Amino acid sequence: MKFNERVYLIVRKIPKGKVSTYKQIAEKLNCRAYRAVGNALNKNKDKNIYCHRVVKSNGEIGGFNRGRKEKIRLLKKEGVEAVNNKIDLKKFGYKIK
DNA sequence: CTAATGACCATTA
DNA sequence: ATAATGGCCATTA
Numbered sequence: 001m002k003f004n005e006r007v008y009l010i011v012r013k014i015p016k017g018k019v020s021t022y023k024q025i026a027e028k029l030n031c032r033a034y035r036a037v038g039n040a041l042n043k044n045k046d047k048n049i050y051c052h053r054v055v056k057s058n059g060e061i062g063g064f065n066r067g068r069k070e071k072i073r074l075l076k077k078e079g080v081e082a083v084n085n086k087i088d089l090k091k092f093g094y095k096i097k
Numbered sequence: 098c099t100a101a102t103g104a105c106c107a108t109t110a
Numbered sequence: 111a112t113a114a115t116g117g118c119c120a121t122t123a
Contacts, residue, residue, distance in 0.1 A: 001121095003119090003120060003121085004120090004121095021105095022104075022105055022106085023105075023106070026105090026118095026119085030119080030120095032106095032117090032118055032119065033105095033118070033119040033120065034105040034106060034118070034119080035102095035103060035104095035105050035106090035118065035119055035120075036103090036105095036118085036119045036120040036121075037104090037105080037119090037120090038103065038104040038105055039102085039103055039104080039105095039119090039120065039121065039122095040104095040120080040121085041104060042103070042104050043121085051104080054104080055104095056104085056105070056106085057105080057106065057107090058106085061104090062104050062105080063103090063104030063105095064104060065104075068104090071104090
């Protein structure tokens with residue numbers, strides 16, 4: 001379960017009002033485990049982790065264990081505007097350290 | 098061990 | 111724009 005912990009660690013770093021993509025997180029970890037990242041977040045239900053700040057590479061919302069609607073709501077609440085269920089990564093994308 | 102699954106990605110038609 | 115294809119990796123059955 002080392003993988004999950006790393007994922008959470010990264011996700012935790014995402015500041016409010018910004019988002020990141022599964023791919024970027026994966027790249028920061030191993031380089032190509034996009035899917036594994038998604039899987040990890042799906043299983044995890046820790047509220048301390050901002051799973052909703054992770055979206056697809058193309059800017060789409062992606063999935064969410066509580067439904068994409070809820071995900072959008074949470075993001076909007078933090079100042080991230082979702083247009084047509086998509087997010088402008090140029091503006092809200094967080095460059096991972 | 099193998100096989101199937103998934104909150105994915107990129108390319109091609 | 112959508113649909114199909116192949117690839118990718120960790121987890122789970």
